[in-house]
Amino acid sequence: MPVNAAETTGRDAASGRFSRQFSRWLVRRIPPARSITLDQRRIFIFPSLPGFFFFVLLLLILLTAINYQNNMAYAVAFLLATLFVVSILHTYANLAGLTLHALSATPAFPGQRSEFRLRLQRSGKAAHYALRLSWPQGSDSLVSLADRDSCEVSLYVPVGNRGWHNPGRLLLESRYPLGLLRCWTWLDLDLQALVYPRPLATAAPPGGDGGRPEGNAVETAGSDDFHGFRSYRPGDSLRQVHWKAVARGHSLQSKVYAAYASRTAWLDWDAFPGIATEQRLSYLCYWALALERRGEDYGLSLPGVDIAPASGEAHQGRILAALALYQHGAAAS
Amino acid sequence: MDTVGAIDDAVAEVGKALLGKEAQIRLALCCLLARGHLLIEDLPGMGKTTLSHALAAVLGLAYRRVQFTSDLLPADILGVSVYDRNDASFTFHPGPIFTQVLLADEINRTTPRTQSALLEAMAEGQVTVEGETRRLPQPFFVIATQNPIHQSGTYPLPESQLDRFLMRLQLGYPDAQAERQMLLSSGAQQTPEAVLRRCLSPGELESCRAAAAEVHVADSLLDYLQRLVGFSRERPEFAVGLSPRGALALLNCARTWAFMNRRQHVVPEDLQAVLPAVAAHRLVPSGDYAGDGHALVDLLQRSVDVIRP
Amino acid sequence: MKRDPAAGTLIPRNALVWIIISQFALLAPHLLRLPLWLVLVYLGTAVWRLLVFQGRASFPGRLVRASLALGGCVAVFLSYGNLLGLEPTVALLLIAFAFKLLELVKPKDAYVLLFLGYFICVIGFLFSQDILFVLYSLFTLVLVTTGLVALHRPREDRFRLGSLRLPALMLAQAFPLMLVLFFLFPRIGPLWTVPVKSHAAKTGVSDFMRPGDISELSQSDDVAFRVQFDGDIPPKSELYWRGLVFSVLEEGAWRSLRYNELPGLELRPPPVEPEGEPLEYTVLMLPTQQNWLYSLRYAQPAQRGILSTADYRLYSPVEIEEQLQYRVRSWPLTALDPELSDWRRETELTLPEQDNPATRELAQRLRSEAADASAYVDSVLQHFRDQPFVYTLQPPLLTAENSMDQFLLQTRRGFCEHYAYAFVVMMRAAGVPARVVAGYQGGEINPVNRTVIVHQFDAHAWAEVWLEGRGWVRIDPTAAVSPDRIELGLEEAVAAEGSFLANSPLSPLRYRGVNWVNMLRLRYDALTYRWQSWVTGFDGEEQYRLLQDLFGSIRAPVFAGAILLSGLVVLIPVGWLLLQHRRPRPLPPEQRLFLEFCEQMRRQGITRTTGEAPGSFGRRVAREAPKLAGWAMELTEAFEQLAYGGKSRDAAAYRQQLAGLRQRLRRVPQSGSER
Known part of the structure; x- marks a missing residue:
């Protein structure tokens, strides 16, 4: 079940209903999409706090003009008032035509922050300034598209529990050019981060026969890494003979290569009988990390999921994803 | 028969020599029709030579093959002027490049110097030997092959030169069925490309180009x-x-x-x-x-x- | 309110520089009005702030800031003596403006500072609305707005002159709408009384004349008023601009009758019959902080709000604090007061007892020699002509007692007020009703727009004598001494002396001989006249006239409609200009239709991947939903033909094909859903 961060931002109960209705309305108006271009349906605009103070200033100037019967003061009052009106257009234009593309979200462990990558692109050649992107509770980023057509933005959002983490709607806002108006939009970029189980150290090794590797010990033979010399034995391959030494008049010597057969471990669901699901997943997660660190091969066996032993970053990712999504239905998108 | 039909014919005809590679054959033909040079990159024995030879055959073009080695000199490709004692003058002995289809086999085994001599000829359609510029026959295609594994003693083509090839193809292993068929027919003494029918006349080749431009x-x-x-x-x-x-x-x-x-x-x-x-x-x-x-x-x-x- | 995106961030260096520049630009016009220490405060704060920026100093602490603020208030009080006038208020504002720079840490502070900047720009207009100053202020507005824009461009850490572009553009876009509001916004009277300028107070001729007063005024080259005649301009020697009538001589000084000194019957001007053709003209008067207006004689105001006094002058019930434009009609030939009331006669004959005995004696001697009052006037003027009287801007000081005796018999050097004074005293001493009239005489005719420019140095005093059957007759004793003053003006009259505008060596009026300087000055003056009559002088009266010309009747809906409509006319092009480079080009219709098709398929469970070509997608649909195969392939082909096909691109065929595609799209095979 996706965790909607926007709904859990701890608003009080009274405004809760309103915010739910607002979210429903938002979904209809700005439906989720991986890439969204901003147009008038999606941009909201309202005076900012300095904007309201600007009104007070205008009133003061107007009062001065009236009381001193000063036409130039009138002119300034009107000029600033129309400047405000004109700046509505400029502020709006600063967001208009921008396209946001969702790029990726890095998986994270609970309590960590996931990196959400976005691409911001402009439609024309006009410059866009001071665009602030943020997710509720996440980090924010202030970017400008002045001399480039697009840029990538990374935002960091703390993630919740295991499964898919939905960061909620992205807030894109700007007050450029005068700061008197705030122009913003809430976008659902359909971007979710995978949250792995929280790793819990456990002494009990995974698998019935413990964390002991099933594989063999060091095995000499093969031809992977040079290991050393030994005197030639009949049957050794001629390719292994150290001919240079022979040419220098030494006796025949064979080069010995060693390959370390990888050790294989199974992370087995059934190895922790009687332990709650989340805790089991946490144990398995811990061992997946530990085995990867040791450079050993490991496989995963969950009810309905079997991953053959291997190692490496991609493999680890696969295993952790399987753990993260266990009983969460949806496959990785 | 319309020219496109002739092209299909040519594809089928080349297909007889190189089994199960229709897609690559079409691309190769496309490359030649678009007046471009072709680079085939694959391991030895995948049929690079067969393809190029068959292409030349169905187009009815003169064909020469040069095996590039590390000691090959530019003159070995372009040609050289030799002093003729009889008329006491130099006569130009054209190199293998004076052909219509040149197969430059294992181009990455020769020195950059020789490579660039060839690439220059490819780009300009002419060669300059001892200050004299000679036009190459028309049409002129180079089909170069190169081994993707950079062994010692090879000179991989620099990226800037790769640009001169319109296409780069990889042939890859044939599928099981095609390979079986090839194995079965290997008893025949004749190489398949020797019997290939010419499908496109130079005039048709030219009209194909004109039509494609339209x-x-x-x-x-x-x-x-x-x-x-x-x-x-x-x-x-x-x-x-x-x-x-x-x-x-x-x-x-x-x-x-x-x-x-x-x-x-x-x-x-x-x-x-x-x-x-x-x-x-x-x-x-x-x-x-x-x-x-x-x-x-x-x-x-x-x-x-x-x-x- | 949400968090400000710039909150917590620092102010970009570019913005800081622009803020400091705009501060100094705003300070500049006040420099001469301000005590020197305030300018030093500005320099000090700017340097301090820059040091902070370089990390070589730190922001002042709370205590330092509080003591600075207190110190500023005390210093202003010490400099001005109070804190409530306009000038001390401005000084306080400017101090706050300077000290705010030391608090400039967050964008919030910058808003306060820049908004204060806008207000200080407005304050400048209370001192001057001169066209050059207005242009300069417009520039400072651009500067302040630049600070505001630069504040919102993050990470601009180098000063950029190009930052000026956008604010200038925005203000230019705002300008037309400002004009509409300026002319349409209803003008109402002051809501409450406000502090006025204190030391720049009363200018022009005062209601109190002592010998030497007018010659002092004549040192100034300020413009007193400008006049635009509807018809021809009368000769200069006829341009006697009456402002004040002095009927009372007290303690050696002339003053006019006070309102409470007038008996009830004498409050209104005695009715007279206008004679001859009237002169019609408009006077644009600069503020004097006084009540009287200037006009040629026998003037009647042609507009509301201006009164006529018993001595046939024009009078404003309120002090003229802003420039005032009024229309007047004058009949110069009309006889004033053909019948003189007893009270009036007595008043205009009164002289202080036992003053100027020698003058009285001279007057009586001359009167006895003359046949009638008229001849007596001539003989007095002849006396001025015959005796070695000198017209000078630098008359010697006279004693308070018997000053006219001293002037007429000893010094014989004087300016117009001496002659008018002496003349009236002699008239009254001989029993001829007479009074001193003060105002301006002559003026400069601007050939550019045919206005008469009357400067302060045109200030003049002359006399009026009541003669039986002719009423009040204007007599200018100065003309007897120095005819050049009347015919040519003050400059020529005192040319030999070289005292004309001796104290203002840079006045362009001193360079009237240099042709181009003069032409430039006159053109600028013509512009100023237009500016003052149309823009700074635009008031409720003018607005009423303008609106009636424009709309016929003035009703609220018409008014609001006009504002709204002009707003749209201005804003729509601006919006279009702004957005045309930002809007994504609209998709061609066939592509939109194809996307619709993709959307339909998505609902069926077949989603087109990014980069999947229409042909490939069509085939995939055909493969995955065989029942839709025929329809999907047909549709895809039709789309490809439309989108990429070369033939039949003529409009009619294209529309037909498009309609075909649209129809096909609507006819989804119903049984198609497989999932």
């Missing part, structure tokens, strides 16, 4: 092409994006491809069909990107939408 390119297709090119220049995964020459090459090949598929206009699929062969060797991944040119083409094709989003 193929319509719509604005929306150009948009798509420009988005592709722009993407390759903008994204951090690309150290080198597509050059204007690369974009032009793409368009020409797409046109020819559309023509070969009996269309009067280019559709995005045409562009996508030729994209890997035309673009992969022109794209250089940036340092931290794990993939190669093909991965980049794949990224390009997956990321840039045909319809403007």
